[in-house]
Amino acid sequence: MYKNSSDRRRKPNSKGRSFSSSRGLSGRRFSSSNGRGRKGGGRNFTGSKINISRFVSKAISLEETNIFSPKNKFSDFAISESLKRNILSKGYNTPTPIQDSSVPIILEGRDIVGIANTGTGKTGAFLIPLIDKILRNRSEKILIMVPTRELALQVEEEFISFSGGLGIRSVSCVGGANIGSQIRVLKNRPNIVVGTPGRLKDLMERKALNLSGFGTVVLDEADRMLDMGFIGDMKFILSKMSLKRHTLFFSATLSSDIEKLVGSFLNNPVRISVKKRETVSSVEQNIIRTPKGKDKLDVLHDLLITQECRKVLVFGRTKYGVEKLAKILIQRGFKAESIHGNKTQNKRQKSLSLFKSNKVSILVATDVAARGIDVDDISHVINYDIPATYDDYIHRIGRTGRAGKKGCALTFI
Secondary structure (H helix, E strand, O other): OEOOHHHOOOOOOOOOOOOOOOEOOOOOEOOOOOEOOOOOOOOEOOHHHOOHHHHOEOOOOHHHOOOOOOOOOHHHOOOOHHHHHHHHHOOOOOOOHHHHHHHHHHHOOOOEEEEOOOOOOHHHHHHHHHHHHHHHOOOOOEEEEOOOHHHHHHHHHHHHHHHOOOOOOEEEEOOOOOHHHHHHHHHOOOOEEEEOHHHHHHHHHOOOOOHHHOOEEEEOOHHHHHHOOOHHHHHHHHHOOOOOOEEEEEEOOOOHHHHHHHHHHOOOOEEEEOOOOOOOOOEEEEEEOOOOOOOHHHHHHHHHOOOOOOOEEEEOOOHHHHHHHHHHHHHOOEOEEEEOOOOOHHHHHHHHHHHHOOOOOEEEEOHHHOOOOOOOOOOEEEEOOOOOOHHHHHHHHOOOOOOOOOEEEEEEO
16 A cells, blocks of 8 residues: 555654544535535535434345345346357356346336446446347447446446447547547447437537437436436437437436436336345445544544555545545555546546556545446445435445445544
8 A cells, every 4th residue: 555565554744734523625614505516506515414323334244135036147138149158258147136127128128217226237237138239230329328427438348348249339428538539439320329418418519429310228327417417418318319219217216306307208117126225235334533633634544554444445525625635645655546527537547547456555536436436346435525415425335345245434524
């Protein structure tokens, strides 16, 4: 974690600005009602109103949980043999609950509403049957709409891993990346377009993306897109598609606002819910109180030098605060990177790549990393700033304790 072993147990120094325990990285108190900057308007910050008991929970061992028994194996699905071989080559034999329930329905051409926790394999749940759909009809065009750049890139990476050697083309259309190169790829008419609402709308207004020939749309993390203020863009984009389209709708929550979207966008959908628990059962959750007279940053430092903190995702509330904290940690000898909305897409990808490859052991991020970040073996998620909502908390801590492994989530209060 440190540049050299002599730094491993050194006492925290006083480099950088200190942050009091009652303030976020931005210096604002948690009780502030200042909204967070979002497209289409912000929302009030209510993190301090979350009952702290909800940040404390013991992890449940695999022996204590009910063992899922799928109805199908991947080999049982009515999909092409070449796609089956690609799935098996990834080491996948047994579908997750959302995959087991969703894939057969999507293969039938039915609209679907899938409600599932983060990290449950829902990307595969829609990619597998949609890749098969393209293999049966090479002129098929599919739009996948997601809330963040990171999730768009993750979906495209997953698509590439499933579709290797099948001759299916895709493009990721996100802000912060060169729009010219995206326009050039779109001219080659890829089968799958993955993008964020803002960039998709921009491309449509430039006449670079025509959705009239797209017969299928996926709305992934629909609750997050609604929360980020993308409802106007979503409606505009879907209005340019055929009413007879095949629509797949995935969300972690099913609020009254989400129900309205379902009623507007889908046709007699099949509803599937595999959401069992509010929080990830494999994640040990606890709170951290800053002792009187001690600096919050020093408490974080003491945590990060422990042997247990092997690979850590630290969440802050503001772009400025996240960047500031990452720089201070680097000054103190930690190998750290940052991800937030002020960084270009290339820099965000580079930071994430360094974290994935273990070249840095600490990634400091805003909530852009709360969804769509699929990194192996994250040992700890640390909420340096309390999240704005409990749903945000659930998605943050879902970055650890994945693939049957235990994780730890710690929240400063």
